[in-house]
Amino acid sequence: MVTLQLENLGTRYGKVQVVSGVTTPVIQPGTVTAVIGPNAAGKSSLFKRIAGLASGEGRVNTGSAAKQRNTICYMPQDTGSTAVLSVYESIILAAKQGSSLRVRDDELDRIDSILAALRISDLAARNLGELSGGQRQLVAIAQTLVRDPKILLMDEPTSALDLHRQMEVLSFMRDIAKGQNIIVMIAIHDLNHALQYCDHAMAIRNGRMVTYGPCADVIDGNLLRDVYQVDGHVEVNSLGQSHVVLRGPHDETKSRQTTAVMHAAATETPLAAQ
Amino acid sequence: MTTNQGSIEAGSVQYKARSLRRFLLLLAMAMALLLSIAVDLATGPANYALSDVISTLLHPFEATRQMRVVIWEIRMPVALMAVTVGAALSTAGAQMQTILANPLASPFTLGISAAAGFGAALALVLGVAVLPAFVEFMIPLNAFAMAMGTALIIHFFSRMRGVTVETIVLLGIALVFTFNALLALLQYLASEQALAAVVFWTMGSLVKATWTKVAVTAAAVAIALPLFINQAWALTALRLGDAKAESFGVNVQGLRLRTMLIVSLLAAIPVSFVGTIGFIGLVGPHIARMLVGEDQRFFLPASILCGALILSATSVLSKTLIPGAILPIGVITALVGVPFFFSLIFASRRKSW
Numbered sequence: 210m211v212t213l214q215l216e217n218l219g220t221r222y223g224k225v226q227v228v229s230g231v232t233t234p235v236i237q238p239g240t241v242t243a244v245i246g247p248n249a250a251g252k253s254s255l256f257k258r259i260a261g262l263a264s265g266e267g268r269v270n271t272g273s274a275a276k277q278r279n280t281i282c283y284m285p286q287d288t289g290s291t292a293v294l295s296v297y298e299s300i301i302l303a304a305k306q307g308s309s310l311r312v313r314d315d316e317l318d319r320i321d322s323i324l325a326a327l328r329i330s331d332l333a334a335r336n337l338g339e340l341s342g343g344q345r346q347l348v349a350i351a352q353t354l355v356r357d358p359k360i361l362l363m364d365e366p367t368s369a370l371d372l373h374r375q376m377e378v379l380s381f382m383r384d385i386a387k388g389q390n391i392i393v394m395i396a397i398h399d400l401n402h403a404l405q406y407c408d409h410a411m412a413i414r415n416g417r418m419v420t421y422g423p424c425a426d427v428i429d430g431n432l433l434r435d436v437y438q439v440d441g442h443v444e445v446n447s448l449g450q451s452h453v454v455l456r457g458p459h460d461e462t463k464s465r466q467t468t469a470v471m472h473a474a475a476t477e478t479p480l481a482a483q
Numbered sequence: 484m485t486t487n488q489g490s491i492e493a494g495s496v497q498y499k500a501r502s503l504r505r506f507l508l509l510l511a512m513a514m515a516l517l518l519s520i521a522v523d524l525a526t527g528p529a530n531y532a533l534s535d536v537i538s539t540l541l542h543p544f545e546a547t548r549q550m551r552v553v554i555w556e557i558r559m560p561v562a563l564m565a566v567t568v569g570a571a572l573s574t575a576g577a578q579m580q581t582i583l584a585n586p587l588a589s590p591f592t593l594g595i596s597a598a599a600g601f602g603a604a605l606a607l608v609l610g611v612a613v614l615p616a617f618v619e620f621m622i623p624l625n626a627f628a629m630a631m632g633t634a635l636i637i638h639f640f641s642r643m644r645g646v647t648v649e650t651i652v653l654l655g656i657a658l659v660f661t662f663n664a665l666l667a668l669l670q671y672l673a674s675e676q677a678l679a680a681v682v683f684w685t686m687g688s689l690v691k692a693t694w695t696k697v698a699v700t701a702a703a704v705a706i707a708l709p710l711f712i713n714q715a716w717a718l719t720a721l722r723l724g725d726a727k728a729e730s731f732g733v734n735v736q737g738l739r740l741r742t743m744l745i746v747s748l749l750a751a752i753p754v755s756f757v758g759t760i761g762f763i764g765l766v767g768p769h770i771a772r773m774l775v776g777e778d779q780r781f782f783l784p785a786s787i788l789c790g791a792l793i794l795s796a797t798s799v800l801s802k803t804l805i806p807g808a809i810l811p812i813g814v815i816t817a818l819v820g821v822p823f824f825f826s827l828i829f830a831s832r833r834k835s836w
Contacts, residue, residue, distance in 0.1 A: 262729055285726040292722035293776045297498045299723060302778075305716050306731045310780055317495035324494050333494030334501075337723075352727075 220265030282358035573790020576764030594658025602629030626755035687813020762820020
C-alpha cells in the first residue's frame, strides 16, 4: 500500500527558490487532494519535485517497500503537439517507455479499456494535431492512467474542459482513486469543484504550503483573502453543498454593491504556464 | 465525449491494421530499393539488360569477365555508396528534426555538411589535421570533428532560453555562410590539384566510391542504428514536447546530446567521402513521415529506405539525364530539393508536420 508524506520539500528554478519547506501529514490511498493557489504559486514545481523530475531538498516518503518505476506519475499541463502520431500511438508511447519494442496484446487490451472508460474510444485513430483542447486533456489523462500509477499528480487537468467534462473528469478521477485505492492530487482553480470532488485541500502561496486539511476546513473566507486576495465566504447552497461565494478582489473594490455567486475560477485570469 | 458502444476493440484493431500496413509499406520500399540498385547497375556508358545484371549478381562466375568487372568492381561500389550515403544522411536528418522539434532541420540546412566540407578541405588543401592522431584518415576525421563541433554549437544554442525553431534555422544559415566563406578562402589559396579535388567535392559525386568507403559508411549506419532503435520510444516521446517526455521518464537533455553526437557522425562520414549531397537529409525523413508517421519503430527504417531509394534513383538519373555524361549527384539533389524546401517553409507548418 502506498502512502505519501512530504518532508520539508523544496526546489529551485534556476536561482529562484520556487518551493520551500512543504511538509504534510501522511496522505492515505483512496483520497483526492486538491492543490490550490494562485497562478505561479509553485503548484507545478511542487508536483515535479514530488515526481522526482526536479531536484531539491527534503524527502518524499511513499511508504512502499519496493519502489516501482511508475509509482508516482506526473501529468503536466497540456501543451499540444505537432507529432504525426495517433492518439492510440501516443498512449502506447506512455505505456512502453523503457520497455521492449514489441507491443503485446494484453497491453493493447488495457489501452482499449482505458479509452473506453474515458469514453474516447472514437478518438483512437485520430492524429494528435486534430484534437481540440478538451480532447487533448482526456488523451493526456489516458497517457497517465496507462502507466498504472499509485500516486497521480495532475496539473490542471480540467483547465481546457467545458463544465460537463470538468465534472465528468473529476468524478472519474475520484472513482479511480477510490476504486484502485491510489492517491490523486489535482492542481485546480475551481474551489467549488475542489469542495465537491476532493477530500483534502493543500493551499500553496509563494512556494510555501499555507494549510492542508479536509476541504471544508481549508477553503473558507480566510483562505480566499490570504491566498487569493479576494473577499468572500463559504455557505451552504440550496443543494446542501458547501459553496464559495465571492464578493470581489480584496482591498480594491470592497464597496462593490453586487454580490456575485460564481465560480472562483471565473475570477482567475486564463492561466499562463507557471 | 461521444459514447462509442460496441466498438471498444476498435482502437487496438485499427492500430494492428495500421502497423501491418506500415510493415508492408516498408517491405515494398525495400523491394523498390533492390530494383533501383539493379537499374543503377545496368545503366552507364554501356547499358545492360536488367536480366543480365541480375544473373551476373546471382552467378558472377557464369557471366563474361567484362560484365563481371563492370558490375561488381566498377558500378557496385557506386551503387552501394548511393544507398549507404542516402541512408546515413536521411537518418541524420530524421533525428535532427526529432530532437530539435524542427521540420527544417537537416545536416545540410543547419551547416553540419558545410562544416564537414570545410574540415575535409582543410586536409585536402593545407594538410591540416584537426585530430592529429590518425593522419591517414585525415579527411574523414577532419570532416567528422568539424561536423561534431557544429552539431554541438547548434545543440547548445537550441537549449538557450527564448530560442525558437526559426532562430535555429537562422543560426544554421549563418553557419552555412561562414563555412562556405572559409571554404572559398581555402579554394583561393589552394594549388591547382587540390582545387580540383575541393571543387569536385563541393559538388558531391559518387564516382570515386570504393569498397572501403562503402564499408565505412555502412559501418557508421550500423553503429548508429541500434543506438537509435534502443531509444525508439524515448525519441518518439520527444515529439510530444519536453514536459510530456520528461513526465514519461525520458532523460530529455541526455537523449538530445547523445543523439546529436551520433547524428554528426552520420552526417560527417558521407560528406568526407562523396562531398556535399544536399537535401536528402531533409526530404527523406519528410517523405517517411508522410508514409508511416513518427513512431520511430517505423519512422527510422522508413527514413533509411527513403534516403537510400532517393539517392539510388538520383544516381540513375545522373547517368541518364545527359547520355554519356555523369552529372555530379549533389547538383541534382539540390535542384530537386530546393523546391521541396521552399514548399516546406511556405506550407503551414502545423499541418504537414
